[in-house]
Amino acid sequence: MKKIFVFLLMIVSIASYSQTNRFTGTWSTENCKTCSKEYVLKINMAQSNNKIFGTxxxxxxxxxxxxxxxxxxxxxxxxxxxxxxxxKGKDGSAGAVLFAKDDVLQFSKRGGDDLVPKETVLTKLYE
Known part of the structure; x- marks a missing residue:
């Protein structure tokens, strides 16, 4: 009985871990201390399971x-x-990889047009 309870508890904890939407929210470079202050990159994203949509x-x-x-x-x-x-913008498109850690995103451009910076750090403004 104990083994079944521990097994069910483990399954619930794995399921709740997989349901976290780390990328949902508004992210910006405006609070970044080491970023260029010539521009502010703001990304508003919503994550649903393994898909991301936003602006x-x-x-x-x-x-x-x-x-x-x-x-x-x-x-x-x-x-x-x-x-x-x-x-995707009016002047072309670019690909990027995002790495999430706590309330910080590392943004690394992988290719495409010069729409966005090559690399920057985004902080979460709000959910």
Missing amino acids: AEITSDNQKFVSGVMEVTGNVYALGEKAQITI
Whole structure:
């Protein structure tokens, strides 16, 4: 009886771990201390199981950095700590990988047009 109870408890804990949506929320570079202050990258994402949907926008005083609203789509890897996203804007598209740790996302561009920075750190503004 004890073994069955421990087994069920283990299954529930694994199921609850897999249900965490680490990428859901609004993420931005505006609170990053080591990031460039020429622009602010803001990504608003919603995660549903292993899919990501949302929008991204780069705002700046310099018009060459301003992007307008871009579409974000992607997939979350099995353990939920890494995601592959595609950002589509009016000037093309770019691919990136996101690594989640606590309330910080590491953003690494993998290829595509120069819509977004190559690498930056995003902090969570709100859910």
